[in-house]
Amino acid sequence: MLKVSNLHAYYDNVHALKGIDLEVRAGEIVSLIGSNGAGKSTTLLAIAGLLSPSEGKVTFDGEDITKLPAHGLVKKGLSLTLEGREVFEALTVEENLMLGAYTKQDKKAIAASFERVYGLFPRLKERVKQQAGTLSGGEQQMLAMGRALMSEPKLLLLDEPSLGLAPNLVEQMFDLIVDINKQGTTVLLIEQNANMALAISDRAYVMETGKVALSGNAKELMDDSRVKKAYLGHP
Amino acid sequence: MFIQQLVNGLALGMVYALIAVGFSLVFGILRLVNFSHAAIFAFGAHVALFFIGLEVGPIPAILISMVLTGGVGILIDKVALAPLRKKKSIPIAGLITTIGVSYILQNILTIVFGSGRVHFPAIIPPGGFDFLGTRITSMQILMFGVSLTLMLLLTYLVNHTKMGLAMRAMQQNPKAARLMGINVNSVIMFTFFLAGATASIAGGLISGFYQMAYPAMGVSFGPKVFSATVLGGIGSMPGAFVGGILIGVIEVMAAMFLGSAYRDGAAFVVLILVLILRPQGLFGRKLALKV
Ligand SMILES: Nc1ncnc2c1ncn2[C@@H]1O[C@H](COP(=O)(O)OP(=O)(O)O)[C@@H](O)[C@H]1O
Ligand SMILES: [Mg+2]
Numbered sequence: 001m002l003k004v005s006n007l008h009a010y011y012d013n014v015h016a017l018k019g020i021d022l023e024v025r026a027g028e029i030v031s032l033i034g035s036n037g038a039g040k041s042t043t044l045l046a047i048a049g050l051l052s053p054s055e056g057k058v059t060f061d062g063e064d065i066t067k068l069p070a071h072g073l074v075k076k077g078l079s080l081t082l083e084g085r086e087v088f089e090a091l092t093v094e095e096n097l098m099l100g101a102y103t104k105q106d107k108k109a110i111a112a113s114f115e116r117v118y119g120l121f122p123r124l125k126e127r128v129k130q131q132a133g134t135l136s137g138g139e140q141q142m143l144a145m146g147r148a149l150m151s152e153p154k155l156l157l158l159d160e161p162s163l164g165l166a167p168n169l170v171e172q173m174f175d176l177i178v179d180i181n182k183q184g185t186t187v188l189l190i191e192q193n194a195n196m197a198l199a200i201s202d203r204a205y206v207m208e209t210g211k212v213a214l215s216g217n218a219k220e221l222m223d224d225s226r227v228k229k230a231y232l233g234h235p
Numbered sequence: 236m237f238i239q240q241l242v243n244g245l246a247l248g249m250v251y252a253l254i255a256v257g258f259s260l261v262f263g264i265l266r267l268v269n270f271s272h273a274a275i276f277a278f279g280a281h282v283a284l285f286f287i288g289l290e291v292g293p294i295p296a297i298l299i300s301m302v303l304t305g306g307v308g309i310l311i312d313k314v315a316l317a318p319l320r321k322k323k324s325i326p327i328a329g330l331i332t333t334i335g336v337s338y339i340l341q342n343i344l345t346i347v348f349g350s351g352r353v354h355f356p357a358i359i360p361p362g363g364f365d366f367l368g369t370r371i372t373s374m375q376i377l378m379f380g381v382s383l384t385l386m387l388l389l390t391y392l393v394n395h396t397k398m399g400l401a402m403r404a405m406q407q408n409p410k411a412a413r414l415m416g417i418n419v420n421s422v423i424m425f426t427f428f429l430a431g432a433t434a435s436i437a438g439g440l441i442s443g444f445y446q447m448a449y450p451a452m453g454v455s456f457g458p459k460v461f462s463a464t465v466l467g468g469i470g471s472m473p474g475a476f477v478g479g480i481l482i483g484v485i486e487v488m489a490a491m492f493l494g495s496a497y498r499d500g501a502a503f504v505v506l507i508l509v510l511i512l513r514p515q516g517l518f519g520r521k522l523a524l525k526v
Contacts, residue, residue, distance in 0.1 A: 073414065090407055
């Protein structure tokens with residue numbers, strides 16, 4: 001579904017991505033893990049066209065989207081949440097969700113998406129008229145995910161959805177990701193919380209300083225001694 | 236006498252508010268202080284004057300100018316400002332560019348129309364009515380009515396249409412807005428068109444009111460309008476509205492009760508006082524600048 005090959009990207013002189021190869025197949029949950037600064041977010045930005053890659057190729061459903069401007073992604077069926085949520089703070093929850101369906105015309109389909117999102121996140125429904133900036137961190141994260149789902153994407157890319165959440169909420173968040181996947185949405189999950197991410201994923205990629213260091217079946221990676229030592233917090 | 240000056244101030248202030256809204260909209264979307272907005276206002280007045288010369292009638296001339304000046308707004312952005320954004324230049328580069336564009340526009344007007352004041356015909360036949368000893372002219376009613384109507388239309392557009400939602404999204408978070416599928420360039424073009432078109436209408440109204448136009452009229456009116464915007468709170472529509480009215484009324488009152496020498500200074504004293512007490516302006520939110 002999504003295929004990234006030999007992706008390179010720079011911040012001015014910083015060579016942040018040094019040839020990333022990864023693939024996400026329809027129906028999967030794939031996670032991209034690695035320590036802070038490894039280049040996970042940068043990979044997402046480069047896929048999205050918010051940062052132009054200097055080299056490499058991104059294809060989605062067989063179509064080359066490397067040079068596609070960021071606003072063209074949603075229509076292709078690709079939707080994402082950025083690290084730090086990036087909700088529209090002075091707009092209401094409802095307006096934020098409306099914007100998620102910006103490229104949709106069909107009123108009935110939009111209404112159905114609202115229902116789906118409110119079903120997944122009942123908290124948002126209670127707060128429709130509230131300004132997004134006044135929501136708690138966890139609620140803002142739900143809003144960012146709900147907003148990304150409003151376009152009914154084929155592939156959802158999530159950058160650290162568990163960041164800054166209370167431990168009980170983190171677990172809820174991962175359960176929700178599984179639910180979303182079961183509803184038919186493919187997921188690429190970026191996480192520092194490697195334990196939880198691997199537990200719900202089919203496959204995973206481990207990034208280190210701008211490169212993919214390891215990749216494979218998530219269950220196998222969980223048992224890999226190098227992964228255990230570096231990311232799972234036990235030897 | 237007080238009521239009479241209030242009426243004069245309201246008519247004038249309402250037009251200031253209309254110019255302020257366009258200035259504020261562009262700032263909201265791009266965080267750009269577009270100093271060329273006042274020159275665009277002068278440009279609009281002269282384009283209207285040109286078409287009045289072709290005997291199409293004052294009101295059609297102003298409407299033609301509205302479309303053309305809106306287009307000039309887009310052109311300025313495409314030629315001078317968009318390349319700076321693309322190269323992610325520092326904010327001051329954009330600001331200085333808009334000052335440069337002001338002079339270029341004023342220069343073009345001087346070449347075509349001469350530097351002096353030229354007669355601008357009355358837009359509507361003279362008339363009006365007396366109400367409790369206060370004279371309200373038909374031109375004042377027109378200025379107030381047209382500006383208010385346009386402001387209400389703009390407010391509706393920004394708050395209740397899909398394009399307006401896209402504009403507000405961009406105002407808050409351009410990066411996230413793009414991910415929603417919003418074509419940032421279209422929104423920017425649309426905003427520059429709106430700003431140019433409304434400034435041009437204001438140019439026609441002001442010129443019709445004073446029955447003259449001159450290339451440097453942007454320099455005369457610009458500071459007042461920029462102050463009105465900041466006084467009300469930049470980026471805020473109600474702010475532009477209240478700021479414009481306040482500046483208009485203060486200007487007229489100061490001229491009447493303190494003497495005409497105080498006309499241009501008084502509004503700025505109020506501006507400075509308000510900003511000391513409330514730096515974000517009367518209706519402004521504290522902006523977290525995301526660059
Ligand atoms: N805006 C930026 N400007 C310069 N360097 C950056 C910027 N954002 C990230 N980097 C650098 O790029 C590298 C990868 O960062 P990032 O992709 O955010 O890592 P991760 O998401 O894995 O924590 C880091 O070394 C980081 O310091
Ligand atoms: Mg990151």
